[in-house]
Amino acid sequence: MDWTRGHTLGSGSSATVSLANSLRSGDVFAVKSVELSRSESLQREERILSSLRSPYIVGYKGCDITRENKKLMYNLFIEYMPGGTLGDAIRRGGGQLHESMIGIYARQIVQGLDYIHSRGLVHCDIKGQNVLIGEDGAKIADFGCAKWTNGKDDRKVQIAGTPFFMAPEVARGEDQGYPSDVWALGCTIIEMATGGAPWPNVANAVAALYRIGFSEELPWIPSFLSDQAKDFLSKCLRRDPKERWTASQLLKHPFVGELNPQAKQVQESYSDSPTSILDQNFWSSLEESEAQGYLKQASFSNSPAERIRKLWTFSRVENWTRDDNWVTIRGSTNEESNVPADYMEDEASPVSRSEAVSSSHDVEKVESHGDGEEMEDFLDSKFSCRTCMKDSVVVSNFNFEIDKEHLLITSTSISNFLAS
Known part of the structure; x- marks a missing residue:
């Protein structure tokens, strides 16, 4: 497919997301790109996303490899x-x-979870940053940390995710199954209600993991929510994963019932529906999104003055969602490439022969000339995809030991984290 790369929509440590359009059809889509030598995680996400078809999961459009600025790039559409x-x-x-x-967004996320769970897939990193909003509402995205439960998973890291959204059993390093997604859903609802972290008084990731995993506490549920919303959260935020409701059960809860007239009116007031490649202000940079720091403890006044104060302080508060602020504990983050040297240096490689032509608006025309079967064989044979690198930052394969009420975390990186 010949396509044109537009402006950058977002960028992070794992990939850059750009707006793009097909030169043949004119269709607009997004493309996640990373250098081929660092693309194991993105390729794994491609394999997962290409197997999913649901109106509540972000749509898969394809993938290719291009040569741009003398670099081989792996692109996920x-x-x-x-x-x-x-x-x-x-x-x-x-x-x-x-x-x-x-309630509207929660229902759509639950529908997405119900679908992937029925397919044997655990997302492992549900949070506001990994849910995208379109004309039809919310869709689950970013499957870089996802894992299969049916034995066909190639991921070596067993535990992954964002510490503040981790379920107790995940924080203890015990298990990460469907119930952990339901717990993270509850935390995401708190995020929607407050703009704040599920554990607002916890100083850092290590403290969060200990508090979530080894105390008897639950995330604070805002008092201003309706009884129906509180009851829904109580079904999600149960410390024993066996007692949590499944996504299928949650779909029957009245809090996420079918839209009533009031909800439809609210949805229309929140709806943004740009339809052209020029309407890009609705996407903020992923780095900027992480740096805004909206996931802080919030006051809960809905007055105009309070809303203005919050907007003014977004760029001033501490950022706890940026992945470089987290510590990886016993993580498998080897980013060494499995790409043979001849693929990196051979300009005539059929996989890599692409041309990038800059235009006056900093837009690149990308022509992919590689044979489709050759590219598929190359991707299947040359990569043993690892997981999650630093996508959403992640604490993975950590090991806790409890001794006389003291937490011992066996990782040399903790001392560096605490000293920072």
């Missing part, structure tokens, strides 16, 4: 979601969403 992330929607709502809107 996905559905363009003009509303950006759920985190962006929270900020546009002044730091918190109307409860009717929370």
